[in-house]
Every structure is written in structure tokens, then in C-alpha cells.
Amino acid sequence: QSALTQPRSVSGSPGQSVTISCTGTSSDVGAYNFVSWYQQHPGKAPKLMIYDVNKRPSGVPDRFSGSKSGNTASLTISGLQAEDEADYYCCSFAGSHTFVFGTGTRVTVL
Amino acid sequence: QLQLQESGPGLVKPSETLSLTCTVSGGSISNSDFYWVWVRQPPGKGLEWIGSVSYTGSAYYSPSLKSRVTISVDTSKNQFSLKLTSVTAADMAVYYCTRRVYTSGIVFRGDFDYWGQGTLVIVSS
Numbered sequence: 001q002s003a004l005t006q007p008r009s010v011s012g013s014p015g016q017s018v019t020i021s022c023t024g025t026s027s028d029v030g031a032y033n034f035v036s037w038y039q040q041h042p043g044k045a046p047k048l049m050i051y052d053v054n055k056r057p058s059g060v061p062d063r064f065s066g067s068k069s070g071n072t073a074s075l076t077i078s079g080l081q082a083e084d085e086a087d088y089y090c091c092s093f094a095g096s097h098t099f100v101f102g103t104g105t106r107v108t109v110l
Numbered sequence: 111q112l113q114l115q116e117s118g119p120g121l122v123k124p125s126e127t128l129s130l131t132c133t134v135s136g137g138s139i140s141n142s143d144f145y146w147v148w149v150r151q152p153p154g155k156g157l158e159w160i161g162s163v164s165y166t167g168s169a170y171y172s173p174s175l176k177s178r179v180t181i182s183v184d185t186s187k188n189q190f191s192l193k194l195t196s197v198t199a200a201d202m203a204v205y206y207c208t209r210r211v212y213t214s215g216i217v218f219r220g221d222f223d224y225w226g227q228g229t230l231v232i233v234s235s
Contacts, residue, residue: 001173003156034220038157045206045228046149046157051221089157093220097145097162097170104156 004029004090004102011108012080020105022073022090028100030071034093037066037075041086049088050075077107085109112137114207114226121232122201128194128231132207139188140165145210146190147222148181150203158203162210163190197233204228 005023012018022029022037029035035053038046048057050066053073063078073092077084090102118130132146139146148160161171163181171179175194183190194201208222 032220034218036221038222040157045225046208046222047225048221048223051211051223052219057223091157091159091221098172099159099220101149101157101159 001028001094001098001100004092004100006088006090006102006105008103009106009108011110012077013110014080014082016080017076017078018080018107019074019076020088020090020107022075022092022102024071024073024092024100026071028092028094029068029073031095032093033068035066035068035073036091037064038089038091039084039086040089046089080107080109082109112209112224114209114224116205116207116226116229118229118231120230121234122197123235124198124233125196128192128197128201128233130192130205130207130229130231132190132192132226134188134190134209139183139190140185143211143213145212146181146183147208147210148192149206149208149222150201151206151228152200152203155203160192160194160205164212199233202231202233204230 010018037050040046053068054066113135145162147162163169169181178195180193206228207226209224211219
């Protein structure tokens with residue numbers, strides 16, 4: 001079970017869109033629609049932003065959206081805002097009640 | 111509002127056993143819709159899923175940690191616990207407890223919706 005691969009960092013200006021990729025295998029991301037995304041500000045606990053590939057929990061702005069194609073899932077932040085600057089982690093179910101997280105992506109708002 | 115709170119020693123000696131407890135408040139741990147999970151994050155690094163347990167005690171572990179990990183549940187105290195044996199410097203991390211949503215109505219899910227604040231465990235002699 002290897003960590004899912006994410007870009008180390010992405011950046012964008014306020015109001016722009018950024019997309020973070022999350023690449024796994026046919027045993028995790030490609031096999032299940034149980035991909036979730038977490039936002040983590042420095043020194044804080046992760047916060048659920050997207051679940052089941054593209055569903056938003058109550059209270060998460062609709063600027064955040066998720067998708068999946070094959071073994072790669074993606075998180076898009078539209079209309080980037082200063083408070084979106086954080087680390088983002090994807091996570092996938094990997095069968096038999098196990099999970100694997102992504103390597104993490106630092107989003108910088110220029 | 112559900113709350114999770116980690117507790118346990120912040121310093122563990124190499125080769126000894128790390129023991130942490132997560133206390134759940136604002137809801138019952140005895141609910142078949144959820145699993146109770148441990149996740150860790152070494153300083154400056156990413157998140158790692160350690161394992162999970164149901165309220166009935168069914169536990170599942172990361173293959174890479176399986177030989178050293180035990181996760182258990184105490185429904186009478188609304189708590190679940192983590193034990194990690196033979197720790198090394200590589201086990202130094204912030205340890206989070208979190209709740210996995212297993213079912214929502216008749217639909218299966220696989221995400222972590224409530225998190226504790228995390229507790230830093232240092233491994234040092």
C-alpha cells in the first residue's frame with residue numbers, strides 16, 4: 001500500500017482556479033468511489049472537504065469540487081481565496097476496511 | 111456536536127509501547143454507522159492511516175504497521191485506544207483520532223468527518 005501521489009505544491013492568484021491531482025492504482029482510487037479530500041491549516045487537524053469523489057459536506061463552499069477519472073482523482077478550487085491557503089490531502093479506500101492517504105499538496109494564494 | 115480528544119504520554123522511550131486513548135463526547139461510540147480511527151502525521155510530513163475499530167471490537171490495520179498495532183474499544187467509557195509496540199524515532203508524530211463514516215442511511219461511505227485536535231508523541235530516551 002503506497003501513498004497516493006499528489007503534486008508537492010500548486011499556486012494561484014485570488015479568484016483563479018487551481019486543480020490538485022491524486023494518482024493511485026487500480027486497487028484504490030481506480031477501484032472505489034470512496035475518495036475524500038482534507039484541508040489542513042498549519043497546526044490544525046484536517047477538515048473534510050469532499051467525500052465520495054464529488055460530494056461536499058454541509059458548510060463546505062461550493063468553490064470546492066471533486067472528480068475522478070480512472071486511477072486519478074482531482075480537487076478543484078474555483079475562485080481562490082486567501083483562506084484556501086493550506087495543505088490538502090486526498091484519501092482513498094483500498095479494500096478490506098483499509099485506507100491510504102495522498103502525499104499532500106501545499107496550495108499557495110499569490 | 112461530536113468531539114474527540116486524544117490523551118496519553120507525550121514522551122515514549124525507544125523500544126517501548128506507545129499508548130493513546132481517544133474519548134468521544136457528544137455522541138455514542140456504540141453506533142454501527144461509524145468506525146473509530148487513528149491517523150498519524152510525522153512532523154512536516156503527510157497523513158498516514160494507522161487503523162480502525164468498530165464498536166463491536168472488529169479492528170483493521172495498515173499492512174505496514176499491522177505487526178505492532180492494536181486498536182481496541184471500551185464502549186462503557188465511550189473511548190477507543192491505540193497501542194504501538196517497539197517504537198522508534200520513525201514513530202514520532204502527531205496522532206489524531208477520527209471517525210470514519212461507514213454507512214449513511216443505506217449507502218456505504220469511506221471518509222473521516224470528525225477529528226480530534228491531535229497529540230504529539232516524541233520518541234526519545
